[in-house]
Amino acid sequence: MCGLVGYVGWRDAAEVLLAGLRRLEYRGYDSAGVALADEESEIGLRVLKKAGNIDDGLEKLLKNGSSNGSHLGIGHTRWATHGEPNDRNAHPHTDCPDELALVHNGIIENHQSLRKWLSGLGHEFTSDVDTEVICHLMEHYLQDEGDLSQALARSCEHLEGAYAVAVVQSPLGANEREIVAARKDSLLVVGLGDDENFLASDVPAILPYTRRVMYLENGDFVRLTADDVTVFRSDGRRVDRPVTEVQWDPVQAQRDGYPHFMLKEIEEQPAAWESALRGRLSGGEVDLQGLQFPALEDIEHIYFVACGTSYHAGMAAAPLWERLLQIPASAEIGSEFRYRQPLLGEDTLVVFISQSGETADTLASLDLAIEENCPTICVTNVVGSSMARRADNVIYTQAGPEISVASTKTYTTQLLILFLLACHLGRQLPHGQQHSETCDRLLAAMPSLSDLERQLLNDTTEIGSAAERIADWEDSFFIGRGLDYVSALEGQLKLKEISYIHAEAYPAGELKHGTMALIEEGVPVVAISTQPQLRDKMASNVEEVRARGAWVVAVTDQPEGEVARRSDAVIPVPDSEPELSPLFVGTALQVLAYRAAVLRDCPIDKPRNLAKSVTVE
Ligand code: G6P
Numbered sequence: 001m002c003g004l005v006g007y008v009g010w011r012d013a014a015e016v017l018l019a020g021l022r023r024l025e026y027r028g029y030d031s032a033g034v035a036l037a038d039e040e041s042e043i044g045l046r047v048l049k050k051a052g053n054i055d056d057g058l059e060k061l062l063k064n065g066s067s068n069g070s071h072l073g074i075g076h077t078r079w080a081t082h083g084e085p086n087d088r089n090a091h092p093h094t095d096c097p098d099e100l101a102l103v104h105n106g107i108i109e110n111h112q113s114l115r116k117w118l119s120g121l122g123h124e125f126t127s128d129v130d131t132e133v134i135c136h137l138m139e140h141y142l143q144d145e146g147d148l149s150q151a152l153a154r155s156c157e158h159l160e161g162a163y164a165v166a167v168v169q170s171p172l173g174a175n176e177r178e179i180v181a182a183r184k185d186s187l188l189v190v191g192l193g194d195d196e197n198f199l200a201s202d203v204p205a206i207l208p209y210t211r212r213v214m215y216l217e218n219g220d221f222v223r224l225t226a227d228d229v230t231v232f233r234s235d236g237r238r239v240d241r242p243v244t245e246v247q248w249d250p251v252q253a254q255r256d257g258y259p260h261f262m263l264k265e266i267e268e269q270p271a272a273w274e275s276a277l278r279g280r281l282s283g284g285e286v287d288l289q290g291l292q293f294p295a296l297e298d299i300e301h302i303y304f305v306a307c308g309t310s311y312h313a314g315m316a317a318a319p320l321w322e323r324l325l326q327i328p329a330s331a332e333i334g335s336e337f338r339y340r341q342p343l344l345g346e347d348t349l350v351v352f353i354s355q356s357g358e359t360a361d362t363l364a365s366l367d368l369a370i371e372e373n374c375p376t377i378c379v380t381n382v383v384g385s386s387m388a389r390r391a392d393n394v395i396y397t398q399a400g401p402e403i404s405v406a407s408t409k410t411y412t413t414q415l416l417i418l419f420l421l422a423c424h425l426g427r428q429l430p431h432g433q434q435h436s437e438t439c440d441r442l443l444a445a446m447p448s449l450s451d452l453e454r455q456l457l458n459d460t461t462e463i464g465s466a467a468e469r470i471a472d473w474e475d476s477f478f479i480g481r482g483l484d485y486v487s488a489l490e491g492q493l494k495l496k497e498i499s500y501i502h503a504e505a506y507p508a509g510e511l512k513h514g515t516m517a518l519i520e521e522g523v524p525v526v527a528i529s530t531q532p533q534l535r536d537k538m539a540s541n542v543e544e545v546r547a548r549g550a551w552v553v554a555v556t557d558q559p560e561g562e563v564a565r566r567s568d569a570v571i572p573v574p575d576s577e578p579e580l581s582p583l584f585v586g587t588a589l590q591v592l593a594y595r596a597a598v599l600r601d602c603p604i605d606k607p608r609n610l611a612k613s614v615t616v617e
Contacts, residue, residue, distance in 0.1 A: 002091070002105045004188075005205045006074040006166045006179045009196020009226045013037075014062055016198070017075035020205035022054055025077050025606075030085030032058040032077040035092040035101030036070035037171045044170030045101050046070070049090035053606075071226075072177045074166045074199075076103035084128070093132045095139035096124055100148075100169045102138065104131040105201050106162035106186040107616050114158060134165055142169075148180045149223050153234045156182050156221075162360070162615065164188040164201055179224045183216045186615060187358055187386060190214040190222055190229055192243060197224040203246055204401060211246045215384040244384065260604045262404035262498070266590050267457055270450040272399040272409040273583075276416050277446060284443050286424040291393050294375035296429050299349045302329035305337050305365045306353035307614070309407040310414060312490040313379075314353050316483060316582045317418035324426030324435045334361035335617065337368075344372035352378045353418070355402060355410040356613040357385025364617060366390055379417050381410045395421070404605045405612045406498050408590045411490065412583050419580060420446065438579075445577045452574035456584055460591050462571045466553045467595030469569070470524045476501055477519070478589075479508040479545070480528035481538060487528050487555075487582045491589030497607050499597035508541035521549035526589070529556040529563040530573065530581035542566045555588055557581065 003024025007016040017034045025032075033049025050057030054077065076091035092101040108114070111130035114137070119125065123136040137155035138148075145151045148169055156163075164186035168179055181188060181199055191198030191206035191213050198206040199222070203213060216222060216231065220239070223230045232238050258264035280287055302321055304314030314331035322329040327349075332342070338361075344350070350369040354362045357380035366387055369376050378391035381399050388394040397413035423439040470476055476495065478488035485507045492503035506515055508527070519525070525545045529538040539562040542552050546566065554567035557575040564570045571592070573584040597604050 002201070003077045003205065004074065004103045004105055004164060004166055004199075004201045005076075006168075006181065006199035006224065007196070008072045008177055008179055008224050009193060010071055011196060013070045013073035016209070017073050018054070018059065018062060019208065020198075020200060021058070021075045021077045023204045023207075024200070024202055025054055030078055031087070031090035032075070033090045033092055034058065034062070034073055034075040035094070035103075035168055036073040037168055037177065038070055039171045044172040045094065045098050045168070047092055047094055047098070047101055049087060049092065051086045051090060072168060072171075072179070074101065074103050074168050074179060089127050089129045091131060093127060093129065093135045095135045098170065099173055100135065100138055100142070100167055102131065102135050102165060102167045104134060105164045105615065106184075108133060108159055108163065109161035110159070130161075134159065134163075138167060148178060149221060149232070150236075152180050152182055153221055153236070156184070156234065159184075162186050166199055176225060180221065181224070182221045184218050185363070185386065188216045188222075189384075190216065190224065192229065195226050197226065197229055199224060207246065212243050213246055214241045214243050216241060260404065260594075262406055262408060262594055262604050265402055265404055265408045266587065266594065268400065269409045269412055269587060270453045270457070272413050273416055273450045273453065275398045275400070276413040277420070278398070281420060281443060281446055284440060286420060286443065288395065288424065291395065293377070293393060293425065294349060296325060296327070296349075296425060298347055299327055299375075300347040302327055302349045302351065303337070303342070304329070304331040304351045304353060305334050305362060305369075306331070307334040307359050307361055309411045309490060309493060310353040310355060310359075310362070312486055312493070313411055313414035313418060314351070315489070316415055316486045317422065319483065320419060320422045320579055321425075324422045324439060325429055332365075334359060334365050337365045344369060344374050346373050346375070348372075348374045350374045350376050351418075352376065352387055352391060353380075353414055354378070354385075354387055355381045355397075355407050355414075357382040357387040358613050358615050360615050360617045363387055363390075379414055381413070403612075405607055405610050406494055406590075406593075412586050415583055415586065416446070416449070442577055442579055445580060449576065449580065449583060452576060453584065453587060456574055456587055457591075460595075462569065463588060463591045464595050466569055466571055467592050467599060469551060469553070470495070470501065470592070471499065471596040471599035473522070473524055474502055475518070475523055476503045477511075477515070477523065477525045477545075477550070478503060478505040478528070479511060479525060479541060480505075481508050481534040482531045483578070483582055484528040484530055484534070484538075484585065487585040487589065488526070490582070490586055491526060491528070491592070494590055494593035495596060497610060498593050498604050499600050499602055500607075501596060501600075508538055511541065512544065516544070516548065519545050519548040519550050523550050525550040525552045526592070527552050527554050527563060527567060528585055529554060529558070529561070530585060531578050535561060535563060539563050539566055555585055557584075
């Protein structure tokens with residue numbers, strides 16, 4: 001969940017690194033730093049690092065220090081996992097005589113035993129972070145090997161855990177201007193330029209300079225000079241990795257004049273849904289371009305495994321899959337799944353859902369499923385991500401880059417893809433035939449969803465008014481039944497993460513078993529009602545909380561219905577197929593959370609304590 005970037009070539013390295021780090025800041029932002037090889041002076045390596053975000057920290061340092069003249073360097077933006085977020089623990093880290101500098105994403109699990117061993121050999125540690133052991137290992141092996149690549153390969157033999165690591169050496173001691181890097185379970189890409197090369201943990205960092213990228217595999221090492229890139233394995237054997245042309249436009253990753261990425265990404269949803277369906281659904285027929293799904297007749301159980309918002313997408317999908325495929329289906333939290341020793345095997349289909357494709361707990365669950373010979377499908381937004389490359393089948397959400405920490409368009413495109421898959425697979429199964437009408441009905445509705453979404457986003461007056469009411473409170477409740485309960489879960493998560501208002505989601509019928517005790521005069525309750533068979537029950541639940549003084553806003557596709565009539569305010573959502581309602585309710589609740597967060601003056605795109613991509617378990 002940190003970001004790293006490296007540059008070797010003819011440009012001002014400080015500028016390239018700073019620009020790259022800014023584009024990666026969404027991955028972690030409690031400190032940032034660079035190491036620049038200074039060829040002109042006696043200094044050798046200039047390491048500048050500072051706690052705080054880039055604007056307040058690193059950029060000021062770079063302005064004060066002379067950064068010009070360097071054409072080789074590495075940089076890092078950090079989200080603390082070991083040691084406090086302070087200057088000392090910021091990356092890059094160096095060995096004692098500042099002979100080399102190193103940046104690292106991931107966690108070294110055996111850092112304590114390595115630290116003990118290296119201290120015994122006389123190495124002095126200056127920070128609290130796990131990363132520093134790699135510096136001293138490098139120093140140790142550099143003395144033996146004299147070669148940076150070999151020293152890194154030897155060092156990595158000691159490491160347990162996950163890493164993308166990049167190293168530069170002081171030009172005073174080095175023979176060549178080079179960056180050496182390695183990856184295991186953390187993304188690392190090389191960007192290819194003319195007489196210059198780039199390294200980054202994420203493609204957006206290098207997009208302004210090149211679209212030609214090479215994704216490194218687990219266990220790869222790479223050596224970059226200005227005019228050469230060599231990928232090799234730990235035994236020194238050279239390997240070729242394909243070069244891909246990245247389609248994302250650098251401006252796609254900018255805010256386009258919106259005050260926040262989150263709002264931009266919410267408003268991009270109609271286009272994102274069209275993109276997700278493009279080439280996949282036409283005239284009611286689904287074409288998934290050669291994906292080879294397992295024989296569903298042999299499948300006894302389907303698990304959806306994911307974390308955070310993606311988990312809610314799995315929860316929303318599971319009932320539809322179960323119904324249409326007539327196979328029991330359930331959603332599981334990535335960080336829980338592995339430890340409850342689930343029954344897995346060839347008859348268990350596991351669907352992994354992840355915006356980033358890198359979330360550590362989801363990735364580890366995927367590895368477990370692969371070990372147990374389960375057929376696997378991955379739904380992700382990031383091409384070439386670790387999950388995309390490990391799962392048997394991958395289907396991309398095609399939502400475009402999402403920068404804001406809170407997932408919006410990637411959530412609703414996950415929903416759309418999962419609903420599309422359910423209909424597609426349901427229609428193929430002999431015993432799914434009984435639901436073919438439902439599949440046809442849902443597939444027929446999908447092409448017009450984006451226009452309905454545009455209508456929703458065109459008039460958000462009621463959402464704004466409800467947000468004003470909610471923004472004044474420190475507590476709130478979200479209630480719903482069936483699929484609306486899943487939307488309630490996602491709605492409360494959005495509100496919590498960006499507005500810092502405490503929010504709880506409850507199945508509406510469950511409130512009276514304890515949580516009702518918290519309902520007091522004026523407390524806001526968001527009551528969701530889109531499921532026809534549950535409307536009456538929801539109306540009674542609204543009555544229950546109102547009788548205890550709650551202020552209720554109904555989110556419903558029936559603004560004249562009973563639930564709306566019994567509520568204090570109404571947020572209308574388009575009247576579409578009930579199975580697809582989480583798409584619209586999800587959007588309305590994203591806007592609600594966003595508006596409340598604006599009113600409370602919160603740092604919306606980068607909420608405190610949170611990161612976009614959580615690559616530690
Ligand atoms: C983080 C993000 C969430 C996201 C979750 C799972 O916590 O802040 O928005 O839902 O990770 O991420 P993934 O990339 O696997 O969907």
